[in-house]
Amino acid sequence: MAWFKRQSVELDTSGEKRVKTEGLWVKCDQCRQVIWKKDLDANLNVCPKCDRHFRIDARTRLAYLLDDGKYELEDDKLASTDPLKFTDLKPYADRLRRARSETGLNDAIINARGKLNNETVIVSAMEYSFIGGSMGAVVGEAITRAVEKATEERLPLIVISASGGARMMEGVVSLMQLAKISSALARMEDAKAPYISVLTDPTTGGVTASFAMLGDLNIAEPGALIGFAGPRVIEQTIRQKLPEGFQRSEFLLEHGMLDAIVHRRDLKNYIARALDFMERPKAAISN
Ligand SMILES: [Zn+2]
Numbered sequence: 001m002a003w004f005k006r007q008s009v010e011l012d013t014s015g016e017k018r019v020k021t022e023g024l025w026v027k028c029d030q031c032r033q034v035i036w037k038k039d040l041d042a043n044l045n046v047c048p049k050c051d052r053h054f055r056i057d058a059r060t061r062l063a064y065l066l067d068d069g070k071y072e073l074e075d076d077k078l079a080s081t082d083p084l085k086f087t088d089l090k091p092y093a094d095r096l097r098r099a100r101s102e103t104g105l106n107d108a109i110i111n112a113r114g115k116l117n118n119e120t121v122i123v124s125a126m127e128y129s130f131i132g133g134s135m136g137a138v139v140g141e142a143i144t145r146a147v148e149k150a151t152e153e154r155l156p157l158i159v160i161s162a163s164g165g166a167r168m169m170e171g172v173v174s175l176m177q178l179a180k181i182s183s184a185l186a187r188m189e190d191a192k193a194p195y196i197s198v199l200t201d202p203t204t205g206g207v208t209a210s211f212a213m214l215g216d217l218n219i220a221e222p223g224a225l226i227g228f229a230g231p232r233v234i235e236q237t238i239r240q241k242l243p244e245g246f247q248r249s250e251f252l253l254e255h256g257m258l259d260a261i262v263h264r265r266d267l268k269n270y271i272a273r274a275l276d277f278m279e280r281p282k283a284a285i286s287n
Contacts, residue, residue: 023037024036024037025037026040026054028047028049028050028052029052030047030050030052030223031047031049031050031052033047033049033050035047035048035049040054044064044264044265045060045264046263046264046265051222051263052223053200053201053221053222053223053224053264055128055162055200055201057103057127057128057129058105058109058110058125058126058127058160058162059110059125061125061160061200062110062112062114062123062125064264064267064268065114065116065123065158065160065267065268065271066112066114066115066116066121066123067114067115067116067117067118070114070115071112071113071114071123072112072113072114073110073111073112074111074112074113074122074145074146074149075111075141075142075145075146076105076106076110076111077106078106078107078138078141078142079106079107079138080096080107080136080137080138080170081137082096082169082170083137083170083173084169084170084171084173086169086170086171088168088169092169092170095131095169096131099129099130099131102129102130103127103129103130105127105130106138107130107136107138107139107142108126108127108128108130108131108132108133108134108135108136108138108139108163109124109125109126109127109138109139109142109143110124110125110127111123111124111142111143111145111146112124112125116156116158116268116271116272116275117268117269117272119156119272119275120155121155121156121157121158121275122146122149122150122153122155122156122157122158123146123157123158123159123160124142124143124146124157124158124159124160125159125160125162126139126159126160126161126162126163126207127162128162128163128164128202131167131169132163132164133161133162133163133164133207134163134164134165134166134167134168134174135163135165135166135167135174135177135206135207136166136167136169136170136173136174136177137170137173137174137177139167139177140174140176140177140178140180140181141177141180143159143177143181143211144177144180144181144184146159147181147184147185147187147188147195148184148187148188150188150193150195151184151187151188151191151193154191154192154193155193156193156194156195156196156275156278156279157188157193157194157195157196158195158196158197158198158271159195159196159197159198159211159212159215160198160200161197161198161199161200161203161207161208161211161212162200162201162202162203163202163203163204163205163207163212164202164204164205165204165205165206165207165208166178166205166206166207174206175206177206177210178206178209178210178211179210181210181211182210182211182214185211185214189216194216194217194274194275194278194279195214195215195216195217196215196216196217196219196271196274196275197211197212197213197214197215197217197218197219198219198220198221198267198271199212199218199219199220199221199224199226199249199258200220200221200224201221201223201224201225202224202225202226203220203224203225203226204225204226204227204228204230205228205229208226208227208228209228212226213257216278217259217260217274217278218257218258218259219258219259219260219261219262219267219270219271220249220252220253220258220260220261220262221249221261221262221263221264221267222249222250222261222263223248223249223250224248224249225247225248226247226248226249226252226257226258227247231246231247249261
């Protein structure tokens with residue numbers, strides 16, 4: 001008989017005195033300041049010290065943008081069928097199940113209808129915490145439906161992007177969404193309904209390569225990562241060091257890829273003013 005036996009019971013730490021501070025304080029990853037979570041929330045999740053725009057979820061985004069934070073959900077029953085029965089490190093079906101339970105959403109998108117400064121608008125907001133806001137068949141279809149609704153009813157469309165790009169687990173099905181949304185947007189343009197694209201941190205890959213850059217107005221939040229391929233891949237391909245601030249909103253604005261950078265606190269009024277300006281000819285005709 002062994003004279004030493006390992007106890008299989010794990011150490012009981014339930015009696016340990018602990019102060020729970022989790023969730024009360026947040027550290028800003030730009031200025032390293034520790035911020036009280038309530039101060040951050042009150043400041044629209046923008047760092048009060050350095051103006052760093054924190055990532056926010058799609059529901060918070062809609063609440064900030066629409067009057068009284070109220071909106072009606074649309075197209076929220078769409079769900080992916082995992083067409084390729086794809087498995088990488090784990091099955092795609094498991095990833096979907098997990099993302100659904102964590103976010104309470106069916107996929108990485110919320111379609112909503114609400115009022116923005118008293119004007120009815122259609123909004124599609126992407127949810128980054130759902131598999132990196134990646135665009136598969138459901139996101140593609142939801143955005144296309146939003147575009148088609150806006151076209152039919154001649155309502156303004158606002159798409160808020162936060163995405164790592166096409167969803168690799170759906171292969172070519174995800175890539176087809178780029179063409180599908182883009183052609184719906186072309187029809188929308190013919191109908192003269194305004195489309196405002198809001199690019200938030202991060203907007204990359206196929207999303208940047210299609211609808212995020214196709215707005216009548218393309219606006220971004222300060223400091224957002226916006227690009228197609230990541231900086232490391234580009235550096236390896238062109239064998240050159242990339243300039244400072246490459247692929248951030250400010251760099252893109254300077255190089256003519258964006259129309260404006262708008263602070264989160266000004267976003268709602270900025271969009272309202274832009275829509276007012278874009279729709280003025282329509283109002284003049286109907287009068
Ligand atoms: Zn900060």
